[in-house]
Amino acid sequence: MRADKKTRRFSAVNILPLLKTKFIGKETIFLPEIDSTNNFALKLLKGKMVSNGALIIANYQSAGRGRHGKRWLAPKGKALLFSVIFTELQQSPLLPLLTLAGSLSVAEAIRQGSPSLKPVIRWPNDILINGKKVAGVLAETSAELKASKPTTGAVLGIGINVNQRQKDFLPEIATTATSLSILLGKPISRLEILTSVLLKLEKNYSALEQGQHNKFWSRFKKLSSTLGKGIRIKLPDGRKISGTAVDIDTDGALLVRLDSGQTIKFFSGDIEELQWAE
Numbered sequence: 001m002r003a004d005k006k007t008r009r010f011s012a013v014n015i016l017p018l019l020k021t022k023f024i025g026k027e028t029i030f031l032p033e034i035d036s037t038n039n040f041a042l043k044l045l046k047g048k049m050v051s052n053g054a055l056i057i058a059n060y061q062s063a064g065r066g067r068h069g070k071r072w073l074a075p076k077g078k079a080l081l082f083s084v085i086f087t088e089l090q091q092s093p094l095l096p097l098l099t100l101a102g103s104l105s106v107a108e109a110i111r112q113g114s115p116s117l118k119p120v121i122r123w124p125n126d127i128l129i130n131g132k133k134v135a136g137v138l139a140e141t142s143a144e145l146k147a148s149k150p151t152t153g154a155v156l157g158i159g160i161n162v163n164q165r166q167k168d169f170l171p172e173i174a175t176t177a178t179s180l181s182i183l184l185g186k187p188i189s190r191l192e193i194l195t196s197v198l199l200k201l202e203k204n205y206s207a208l209e210q211g212q213h214n215k216f217w218s219r220f221k222k223l224s225s226t227l228g229k230g231i232r233i234k235l236p237d238g239r240k241i242s243g244t245a246v247d248i249d250t251d252g253a254l255l256v257r258l259d260s261g262q263t264i265k266f267f268s269g270d271i272e273e274l275q276w277a278e
């Protein structure tokens with residue numbers, strides 16, 4: 001991975017010629033600043049005035065969002081902050097899988113660009129390198145869309161820590177976050193990573209859409225750091241449950257075997273991976 005060349009500013013004009021995708025990013029909206037690319041994308045989706053695969057990318061987000069209401073903030077110009085709009089997606093069964101497709105695509109793109117880095121996926125949406133979070137994924141559909149039947153359309157938001165320094169991270173994540181630049185010891189090209197992630201995303205999304213789930217799962221499970229591990233899962237209502245992550249179901253849910261021997265399915269939750277593995 002190289003640094004952004006001075007002549008290649010990070011803008012739609014420079015992104016478009018580099019894209020090798022068939023439909024993702026063919027419509028690209030570059031925003032110097034926005035509250036959240038996911039918010040912007042959800043509004044476009046609701047207004048039905050956008051094409052499948054449209055890319056919304058920002059140089060800065062004033063109110064970037066992570067899962068479970070967490071903040072996702074990065075200094076101007078340092079991170080990759082974007083959302084892809086899927087207008088055709090049926091909310092069920094593909095929506096939970098979209099998060100996993102996003103996570104897989106980021107991990108694969110980083111691996112390909114920097115073979116020395118070994119990103120893994122902490123189910124369902126954290127991309128970790130050496131145990132620290134380098135990227136996160138947030139798939140959403142709006143309440144208005146949910147209310148309309150049949151439900152179609154979703155937004156996949158991706159945030160990748162590219163050129164942040166350690167002191168750039170919010171205090172609450174200062175010890176658990178890292179960036180590609182910190183790991184590689186040099187400035188990194190956001191353009192290069194973006195084009196690579198989008199190409200992987202198109203491949204992974206299409207595999208799911210065309211029912212080629214086996215290929216998808218074998219790639220995903222290979223990069224999962226969660227499977228086979230002892231985990232503690234924090235549920236949206238605050239309860240914590242411990243067990244062993246035994247598998248990921250075809251609908252994207254995590255299967256956890258409790259000490260009692262019972263296996264439970266989790267669709268959401270914050271995972272803490274413990275040291276022991278099966």
Ligand code: BTN
Nearest residue numbers: 036038064065066067136157159
């Ligand atoms: C997480 O790890 O909790 C998910 C983080 C997702 C952040 C991205 S940045 C682009 C898009 N816009 C947002 O407001 N959030 C997502």
